[in-house]
Amino acid sequence: MPEQTVIEAVRATMQAEMQRDDSVILLGEDVGSRGGVFLASDGLIDEFGEDRVIDTPLAESSICGVAIGAAVNGLRPIAEIQFADFVWPAINQLVGEASKVRYGTNGVKTAPMTVRVPYGGGVRGGLYHSQSIEVLFAHTPGLSVVAPATPYDAKGLLASAIRSEDPVIVLEHKRTYRLVKGDVPDEDYTIPIGKAEIKRPGTDLSIFTYGLMLHYALQAAEMASAQGVDVEVVDLRTLRPLDEDAIAESASRTGKALIVQEDTPAVSISSEVAAIIGERCFFDLDGPITRLGPPEIPPMPFSPIQEAAFMPSPEKILAAIIKLAEL
Amino acid sequence: MSFQVELPHVGESVTEAVIGKWLIKPGDQIEKYDPLVEVITDKVNMDVPSPATGTLTKILAEEGETVLMGAVIAELETGEESAPVTPTESSPAQSATSSPSASRIGTLVQGANVGPTGGEFLDTSLSTNEPAESSEASERSGGVSRRQKGFSPVVTRLAAQHGIDLNSLVGTGLGGRVTKKDVMTAVEASGSSSSSVGSNGDEIIDPTPIRKMIADHMVKAMTEIPHAWSAIEVDVTGMVEWRAANKDQFEREHGVRITYLPMALAVVAGALREHPRLNSSWVDGKILLKTAVNVGVAVAAEEGLVVPVVHGAADASTVELAQQLDGVVKRARSNSMTIEDVQGGTFTLNNTGALGSVWGGAIINHPQAAILTTEAIVKRPVVITENGTDSVVVRSMMNICLSFDHRIIDGAEASQFLQAVKSGLEAITSESDLK
Structure with a gap:
């Protein structure tokens, strides 16, 4: 089975979907002849031409607005936001408009559009190239939000997003792009939106996480097993809708829950996961629902030392595992 | 695609209705919004319109039957395919409980370029694996004396369920806390007796089949x-x-x-x-x-x-x-x-x-x-x-x-x-x- 990095899987999936369906188009800043800032669309303009691979002005509101217009008129646009840090001008289009197309037209129109948003830090990106923006979209009914962490999931979830009849925000952690390499089958497959996956089964406690933190959590789980603690790692994969059944099942089974995320914890995905566990698993819990995230400060620092101090790491996760396991 | 017709809610205080006359037979075609069935409630008599265009395949509530609002009363075949909004995972086959292979989750590439626009930032995180003296770890050692003794929800529930006296258990958790594992160990040790003694001396008896x-x-x-x-x-x-x-x-x-x-x-x-x-x-x-x-x-x-x-x-x-x-x-x-x-x-x-x-x-x-x-x-x-x-x-x-x-x-x-x-x-x- 061919091995790919996350970015290679993203590129191959967009290529395959554009070959499969003529209504799939690509638009964004530098997605054409530059091939995208991360080379996600490298070479696609040569294969599909300027009509289907569209370089846009530096105007995220316009990119998403154009995508909505194209989507309600029969196309399946994939809009690329260069960095999640620059998605804010498009918030009105995505949260205010795209999410409400189906409801607002009484189901007559839908917006089958995909917005790819590279997010996350740990890349020396500083203030403007490191942000985690998932909460705003995950809070919005009418949007689906997926956050694949592996090449395999990147392909399956991106394919589901492109084929969805409603808008899907695809959050790709930019640090995983070339860091994570894994098997991706050549054949066509999709992964359902809204399904978490147990990436590592365990019995003593459950870690719930997504994105880059999945890999840190898996490393931490390995270290913990050397100390006799059997950790389960659940990859949320979809942030809206959250897979409540999978979350509750795992937390009930192990009795202890640790939620790890790179985003600041206050009013975040980890808050929601904690609420689900609190509501559904109370009588099965053997310890406090525990969250691990960075400190509540506005930016990811640029200084390497401070960036490392800000980001959760396998070692920090391990410390939280041991603390909860020994309780 | 099969479509289930529910009895619509017609008013706040109306909870049930009597099915009157079905206006079409199973096998008949019906257009969306055309009258499907007469319904009689204590407030109103009305024709319920069809919620979709299709063929009536099944009547699930006969004339004269009293039905709760929201109950399914008929099935329509709409002839549409269901929209592929939630495609199923198609390949490779995998059950919900199994975990993917390590190669599918992926490995981390040593020294990969993870910089924002390419070229400048080579990853070094993988070479530094010494356990950090984190704030959490140091807090842990001081936590033992501070923690007050208490029973978690699952410990309380399991103890009640199996008639285990929690005060008789030796906790292996932090500060002698009784953990879920401790309770389960005690349950296994006690076997499944038909009667047991509660913490205050009360006896718990499993009733006989006749009882x-x-x-x-x-x-x-x-x-x-x-x-x-x-x-x-x-x-x-x-x-x-x-x-x-x-x-x-x-x-x-x-x-x-x-x-x-x-x-x-x-x-x-x-x-x-x-x-x-x-x-x-x-x-x-x-x-x-x-x-x-x-x-x-x-x-x-x-x-x-x-x-x-x-x-x-x-x-x-x-x-x-x-x-x-x-x-x-x-x-x-x-x-x-x-x-x-x-x-x-x-x-x-x-x-x-x-x-x-x-x-x-x-x-x-x-x-x-x-x-x-x-x-x-x-x-x-x-x-x-x-x-x-x-x-x-x-x-x-x-x-x-x-x-x-x-x-x-x-x-x-x-x-x-x-x-x-x-x-x-x-x-x-x-x-x-x-x-």
């Missing part, structure tokens, strides 16, 4: 049947005198002892014949009047209450009833009843007087319509009126208490039945010829 059956039966009877109660006092002086005068001869002639039970049973069975509603059942919204009068008699056996049935009680003489009762009660007490002995009861008689009770509100033996208790016979001063003169005399008095299904029987009928039993019992005198 559980009785419990279920009582709950069913009490929750399904709206019980009403009535009682009346009966002057059984004559019956007491008859038994005193005849019991020895009766036993010599018929081989069984004569008690008050068969005497009362004969009277009750006769009254049931006259008042068939007391000998009935509420079945699927209808009243089923039973032809046979088969009276169950409650008997306290070792394992619990059993109710052997005397079949054809209304057609048997007191002698025959005494003989039948003697046999069936003996079998009940010796645990050797046949299926026939416990089946087909249409009414139940419970001689609670044998236990000294003078009053009771029995639970009806589901699905019967009523149960009668005969209470203790006690000598009491009673005012009687003879030739216009009141006088106080000592009489043998017995209360009889009826519990009845108020869906089937009203107070008037219940009283008539009680009066019939009363007059039947009071008609017995020492000269009566009871055959």
Whole structure:
């Protein structure tokens, strides 16, 4: 089975979907002849031409607005936001408009559009190239939000997003792009939106996480097993809708829950996961629902030392595992 | 695509409706919004429009049926494919509980370029694996003394469920905390005993299958049947005198002892014949009047209450009833009843007087319509009126208490039945010829 990095899987999936369906188009800043800032669309303009691979002005509101217009008129646009840090001008289009197309037209129109948003830090990106923006979209009914962490999931979830009849925000952690390499089958497959996956089964406690933190959590789980603690790692994969059944099942089974995320914890995905566990698993819990995230400060620092101090790491996760396991 | 038609909510206070006429037949085509079925509620009669275009495939609520709002009343075939909004994971096949292989999750590339626009930032995180002296780790060592002892929700629940005394356990958690694992270890060690002792010395007993059956039966009877109660006092002086005068001869002639039970049973069975509603059942919204009068008699056996049935009680003489009762009660007490002995009861008689009770509100033996208790016979001063003169005399008095299904029987009928039993019992005198 061919091995790919996350970015290679993203590129191959967009290529395959554009070959499969003529209504799939690509638009964004530098997605054409530059091939995208991360080379996600490298070479696609040569294969599909300027009509289907569209370089846009530096105007995220316009990119998403154009995508909505194209989507309600029969196309399946994939809009690329260069960095999640620059998605804010498009918030009105995505949260205010795209999410409400189906409801607002009484189901007559839908917006089958995909917005790819590279997010996350740990890349020396500083203030403007490191942000985690998932909460705003995950809070919005009418949007689906997926956050694949592996090449395999990147392909399956991106394919589901492109084929969805409603808008899907695809959050790709930019640090995983070339860091994570894994098997991706050549054949066509999709992964359902809204399904978490147990990436590592365990019995003593459950870690719930997504994105880059999945890999840190898996490393931490390995270290913990050397100390006799059997950790389960659940990859949320979809942030809206959250897979409540999978979350509750795992937390009930192990009795202890640790939620790890790179985003600041206050009013975040980890808050929601904690609420689900609190509501559904109370009588099965053997310890406090525990969250691990960075400190509540506005930016990811640029200084390497401070960036490392800000980001959760396998070692920090391990410390939280041991603390909860020994309780 | 199959489409389920639900009965729409039509108003805040309307919770159910009666299905009127179906306006099309299964197999017929219907356009969206065309009238599908008439619905009658206590507020409004209306035509329910079809929620989709398609073919009616199934009617799930017949005309005249009462249906809750929101219930599925029909199915349409719309001919559309369901939208691929949630595609299933197609390849490779994987069950929900299994985890993907390590190669599918991926490995981390040493020294990968993870910079924002390429080229500048090579990853070095993988080479630094020494455990950090994190703030969490240092906090942990000081945490032991600070933590107060308490039981987590799962520990409390499991302990209650398995009857484990938490104070008897040695906790292996932080600061001696009792963990879920500690409780499960204790459960395994204790085995699954049928009785155990709670933390305050209370005993917890697993009920026997018969006890559980009785419990279920009582709950069913009490929750399904709206019980009403009535009682009346009966002057059984004559019956007491008859038994005193005849019991020895009766036993010599018929081989069984004569008690008050068969005497009362004969009277009750006769009254049931006259008042068939007391000998009935509420079945699927209808009243089923039973032809046979088969009276169950409650008997306290070792394992619990059993109710052997005397079949054809209304057609048997007191002698025959005494003989039948003697046999069936003996079998009940010796645990050797046949299926026939416990089946087909249409009414139940419970001689609670044998236990000294003078009053009771029995639970009806589901699905019967009523149960009668005969209470203790006690000598009491009673005012009687003879030739216009009141006088106080000592009489043998017995209360009889009826519990009845108020869906089937009203107070008037219940009283008539009680009066019939009363007059039947009071008609017995020492000269009566009871055959």
